[in-house]
Amino acid sequence: MTSTVHFKFKSSLEFETLSFTGSEISVADLKKEIINIKNMGKLMENFDLNITNAQTREDYKPDAMVPRNSSVVVARVPVLRSSRRDNLRRDLAASPTKIDDTSSPLEILSKTKDIASLEISEEEKIRTMMEQSNKDFANVNYNRVPRMPTGPVPRNYVCHRCGLPGHYIQNCPRFKDPNSTETFPRLKRSTGIPNSFMTTVHDINTPGVLLTSSGQLAVPTIDAAAYKEGKKEKPPFVKDTNTAKKPDPNEKLIPNELLCPICKDILVDVVVAPCCGESACDECIRHKILASDNHQCPICKETNVSPDDLIANNLVRAAVINYQ
Numbered sequence: 583m584t585s586t587v588h589f590k591f592k593s594s595l596e597f598e599t600l601s602f603t604g605s606e607i608s609v610a611d612l613k614k615e616i617i618n619i620k621n622m623g624k625l626m627e628n629f630d631l632n633i634t635n636a637q638t639r640e641d642y643k644p645d646a647m648v649p650r651n652s653s654v655v656v657a658r659v660p661v662l663r664s665s666r667r668d669n670l671r672r673d674l675a676a677s678p679t680k681i682d683d684t685s686s687p688l689e690i691l692s693k694t695k696d697i698a699s700l701e702i703s704e705e706e707k708i709r710t711m712m713e714q715s716n717k718d719f720a721n722v723n724y725n726r727v728p729r730m731p732t733g734p735v736p737r738n739y740v741c742h743r744c745g746l747p748g749h750y751i752q753n754c755p756r757f758k759d760p761n762s763t764e765t766f767p768r769l770k771r772s773t774g775i776p777n778s779f780m781t782t783v784h785d786i787n788t789p790g791v792l793l794t795s796s797g798q799l800a801v802p803t804i805d806a807a808a809y810k811e812g813k814k815e816k817p818p819f820v821k822d823t824n825t826a827k828k829p830d831p832n833e834k835l836i837p838n839e840l841l842c843p844i845c846k847d848i849l850v851d852v853v854v855a856p857c858c859g860e861s862a863c864d865e866c867i868r869h870k871i872l873a874s875d876n877h878q879c880p881i882c883k884e885t886n887v888s889p890d891d892l893i894a895n896n897l898v899r900a901a902v903i904n905y906q
Contacts, residue, residue: 585650588636589616592657606647609633616656625658628703632657660703738797740769746786747797769793772800781806840902842866844880848905852898856891858882861898868892 585605588597589612600615607615613631617623633642636653648654700707731750740747743754772780772792780800783791790805801809842849844866851864860881868889870880879887 588653606649609642852895853892854895857884
């Protein structure tokens with residue numbers, strides 16, 4: 583007696599018909615028939631089918647029976663984690679690799695070399711790969727490197743106890759006399775200063791000494807010259823006798839008739855004041871007149887003097903040009 587069951591996937595719109603013999607079919611046989619009809623064998627390695635009654639929306643259990651003429655909805659779901667672990671144990675048992683059966687699944691994965699051939703999800707493969715890559719850096723693989731350096735001393739090595747190159751710190755001469763009270767300065771590096779601007783020294787107590795990249799002691803050339811010259815300081819509360827400017831014997835004296843009575847310097851753009859007839863710089867006398875409240879002449883103190891009345895003194899201007 584031939585019976586039928588109507589099925590469709592969640593993404594499908596119409597039902598399809600599956601034929602079988604008998605009045606009902608088991609869920610396992612129904613899954614196999616659907617996989618064969620849809621050619622889903624290669625796609626079902628990490629997935630399973632979930633069968634649901636189309637009318638009641640109830641899921642069929644794995645050991646349930648589906649009556650004929652039923653309509654079911656099929657959904658593809660991931661395989662449960664326990665099922666993947668069972669498949670993994672089965673694959674590993676068939677392989678020639680000897681692994682302890684009492685090991686946990688994580689330990690089994692970490693000992694497997696060919697991860698790509700395992701029937702596990704992509705996430706577990708990535709996690710296993712990361713677990714294996716970290717095993718090389720585990721604490722059991724740590725080998726302590728000897729802390730005492732050996733071999734020839736590098737050129738740029740400097741002992742941090744005495745600040746001198748040429749020996750390791752464990753061979754420092756200061757260890758020979760533990761009761762010594764001599765102190766050594768901690769040297770700074772000459773970072774950023776070209777070697778052409780440095781002067782090599784041999785005394786570690788030289789002011790401003792620096793340590794070059796080659797392990798030599800050096801001082802900036804400018805600083806070396808400054809330290810050599812020293813700073814000249816006068817005693818406090820002593821009158822400075824050098825503040826007054828000494829007259830230069832070679833300096834040419836300006837005649838009095840060419841000096842401005844306001845700025846006491848050589849006349850520039852000479853003009854004549856209309857009130858007193860005195861000559862002065864145009865800028866000096868004009869500024870003084872405009873700055874006063876009643877336009878007062880700065881030479882004769884006459885008031886109400888207009889800057890527009892200033893007259894150019896061409897004769898004195900020519901004399902200034904001849905003098906210069």
